[in-house]
Amino acid sequence: MSAAIPPLDLAWLLMETPGGTTHVGAMLLFQKPPGRRALVSQVVADYRSREPIRPFTYVPENLGAGMPHFEEAQTWDPHYHVQYLALPAGSSYDDLLRLVADLHEPMLDRDRPLWRCWVIDRVPGGRFAIYTKTHHSIIDGVSGLRRLYDGLSRSPDDAIPAPAFALPVPPPTSSAPPPAVRRLTDAVHGVLTQVAAVNQISRGAIRKALSAAFGTHVEGSLPFVAGRAPTNAPLQQARGFATLSLPLEEMHQIAHHYGATLNDVAAAVIDHGLHAYLRDTDQGYAHEFIAMCPVSLRDDGDTTVGTKVSAMFVRLGQPEAAMADRLAQVAHSVATAKKELGALSADAAMTYAVALVALAGAGASTHLDRVGHPACNLVISNVPGSNDIRYLNGARLTGIFPVSALAAAIGLNVTLSSYCDHMDFGFVANSAAISDVHALAEHTRAAYAQLKLADSRDGHHAEHG
Incomplete structure (x- = not known):
């Protein structure tokens, strides 16, 4: 399935350079509850088992010529898109920030769906972090943060919810395509x-x-x-x-x-x-x-x-x-x-x-x-x-x-x-x-x-x- 790229979203793709990247992201910091040694590995395994949903399946096509559009990727690599890292012993919070800065630097690979996620263990103070980045062409800050919150629980007793990349998108108000006259009218009105x-x-x-x-x-x-x-x-x-x-x-x-x-x-x-x-x-x-x-x-x-x-x-x-x-x-x-x-x-x-x-x-x-x-x-x-306080697999x-x-x-x-x-x-x-x-x-x-x-x-x- 292909989808047109709206003008502003296309602009984020066209203006991007290796030095001027146009992806947005967030670092989520969690406090581990005592006695849950497998907590982080459980999150990683669960995330890798989930199937991404549009727009997290989109790959841009024809950006330089023709009609730019998104195509849906037919496969995805869970170990590439959801990675597990652990800070070395003796690391500081500043080391975590340097790692996130390094991960944030490179452009997203445009031959793959335009997002990545890293689960980072052994953060000082009994914590772990999740850093995620997504291209601005498929999501903005407001909707992106809402999806991150929707991928967390309001109770420490809940299981692991579907992460942002696997949350369903609300269906359109009507699935039936408009008639030709309506499409023409909308096009003229848009111009x-x-x-x-x-x-x-x-x-x-x-x-x-x-x-x-x-x-x-x-x-x-x-x-x-x-x-x-x-x-x-x-x-x-x-x-x-x-x-x-x-x-x-x-x-x-x-x-x-x-x-x-x-x-x-x-x-x-x-x-x-x-x-x-x-x-x-x-x-x-x-x-x-x-x-x-x-x-x-x-x-x-x-x-x-x-x-x-x-x-x-x-x-x-x-x-x-x-x-x-x-x-x-x-x-x-x-x-x-x-x-x-x-x-x-x-x-x-x-x-x-x-x-x-x-x-x-x-x-x-x-x-x-x-x-x-x-x-x-x-x-x-x-x-x-x-x-509201949010949790992930019992971690606050x-x-x-x-x-x-x-x-x-x-x-x-x-x-x-x-x-x-x-x-x-x-x-x-x-x-x-x-x-x-x-x-x-x-x-x-x-x-x-x-x-x-x-x-x-x-x-x-x-x-x-």
Whole structure:
């Protein structure tokens, strides 16, 4: 069976290079219960016994010519797609992160289904991990994380559920093909809405580009107006990966106190941490960063295949701003960009994403991104998580850290997701731009501590003012 590749999903395939890979993934960390020595080998054996289900059977065909489409692979190699690894004795948590970074580096083999999974045993502290990666052309962050959660249990007593790659996809609303007239009508409507979307987007884009060229301060969503920061160094294959967890309810309280959102708090501490890291490594950047913030276009419960996403390009805080001021600056920028994106139709929002990914990919393939304005300086994404404790074969899930993509000369991606009472951050960096991503994560932790201190002082003054 073959399936057409939608434009945005095709763009992820066409723009991919060995240095700019477009797969997304996650590292799941589990705490073993006592006395279960065979627990991990049981998970591996069970996963290898499962049959993958679409889109985890898809192989891309005719990407360079003809009609690009997905074909279903007739066979799969369970030992290739589900691998078992064990850390050597004496290994540290940092060794696990280095291993995940190494596994995340190479492109997925396009002659096989576009996903892989590694079960990693002997993680310090009586733990094990699962690292999985899937090509962005068959899944996005929101639907991908939902499937990972659906592949876990809510009880430690349950057996091993079907993993993400073997979970059935919801059936289409109608299996009967539409009549020829209906197909023609849909095709014409699609062309007209795409043209209208391009017109809707292009007017604002041209206005902003002209304003930026003349040095005018512009607001809203700001693609391709960013300065060239250290994070925009040419992408190499080497990756760095680091994690960070922050208390979720405390982040909510700080956001509420400042009239901001949880996303604003996360973006502000990442922004502050990145400026501090670059100053500490003699790479100080004297301008505001512009971050791409993906926006899911999925309705609640939508687990269909493919990518349904648009994006905002948000101006972050001033380089030397204190944390409270930085949060206010970020909150203003996000609100302005969100209002602008919200004014677009759904067709325009998707077309916006397709056009930007295509432009960024063209810039990377022709190296124009090395002389012109990059699309942005970094990516910050918040993927919805879960409030419920999850288990796998009796082992408790203690953290789930996104491991996302780097492409088009954007050398830093920080994706976060909430789980139970904490927010888990996954930092993926181009090692040519950020040589010590663990230090960047610690600078982000320090930035949060500064914001927490400012919040407590402001709260104290408000109570006694």
